[in-house]
Amino acid sequence: MDTKDLTQKATDYASQNIDLYALIALDPATTDPKQIHRAWRKSSLLHHPDKAGDAFDPEKWALLESARDVLLDATARGAYDRGREAQALRAAERAQVQGARKRMIDELEAAEGEAKRRKGEQEEKRRELEREKARMGEELRRRRAEEDERFRREAEEKRNREEDEGDERIQELQRRLEETRRRKAEKKARKRGELPPETESKDAPKTNGGEGKAPKWEDLKARMIAVQKKRDAAKLVAAQEAAAGTAEDGTTA
Numbered sequence: 001m002d003t004k005d006l007t008q009k010a011t012d013y014a015s016q017n018i019d020l021y022a023l024i025a026l027d028p029a030t031t032d033p034k035q036i037h038r039a040w041r042k043s044s045l046l047h048h049p050d051k052a053g054d055a056f057d058p059e060k061w062a063l064l065e066s067a068r069d070v071l072l073d074a075t076a077r078g079a080y081d082r083g084r085e086a087q088a089l090r091a092a093e094r095a096q097v098q099g100a101r102k103r104m105i106d107e108l109e110a111a112e113g114e115a116k117r118r119k120g121e122q123e124e125k126r127r128e129l130e131r132e133k134a135r136m137g138e139e140l141r142r143r144r145a146e147e148d149e150r151f152r153r154e155a156e157e158k159r160n161r162e163e164d165e166g167d168e169r170i171q172e173l174q175r176r177l178e179e180t181r182r183r184k185a186e187k188k189a190r191k192r193g194e195l196p197p198e199t200e201s202k203d204a205p206k207t208n209g210g211e212g213k214a215p216k217w218e219d220l221k222a223r224m225i226a227v228q229k230k231r232d233a234a235k236l237v238a239a240q241e242a243a244a245g246t247a248e249d250g251t252t253a
Contacts, residue, residue, distance in 0.1 A: 014083025
């Protein structure tokens with residue numbers, strides 16, 4: 001192979017970043033042809049067809065021979081070394097550009113991470129505020145329910161007391177009415193002579209005016225109707241309060 005073709009091959013190896021020195025385990029500073037040939041021979045023995053057998057790699061074997069020829073030819077070796085230097089320079093430039101790009105990407109990612117962190121903090125504050133509002137709303141509903149229950153219980157107790165008092169008044173009126181009827185019946189019986197005349201007891205209390213006078217049936221009936229109307233009104237109010245409480249619970253939920 002002439003020098004021109006060998007030089008072109010050396011340039012191709014350099015552009016492909018194929019390390020011929022490492023291929024034959026040769027120090028790049030070595031220029032002695034004998035040492036170069038010795039290094040090639042030592043490496044080629046491992047890949048010789050007789051040594052490798054079925055594992056023989058013809059491309060590897062051809063590359064070893066090309067490495068020997070390039071490194072033994074001063075012109076081809078010079079082209080190879082210059083190509084390697086150019087490749088190394090371009091690699092360094094790429095590394096520098098990639099380093100700058102990486103720094104820029106890292107800065108952008110850091111800025112995005114900081115923005116996400118701040119957004120997360122703001123979102124957490126918003127959720128905490130919502131939770132606090134929910135807690136306050138629940139506390140307000142609980143207190144309102146307690147107040148409503150207290151008012152309902154007090155109103156019910158008041159209605160019960162009024163009903164009890166009304167029952168007592170009705171019973172008293174009925175008792176007095178029965179007493180009046182009994183006296184009238186006795187009076188008629190005495191007039192007919194069925195009973196002896198009534199004698200005034202010395203121990204009987206004297207009455208002044210209308211005090212102690214039995215009520216008329218019309219008055220008793222009017223009082224009983226008034227008490228019943230009061231009871232009905234109390235029941236209606238209780239039913240309205242219960243309906244309002246149910247509607248409020250549904251709206252709150």
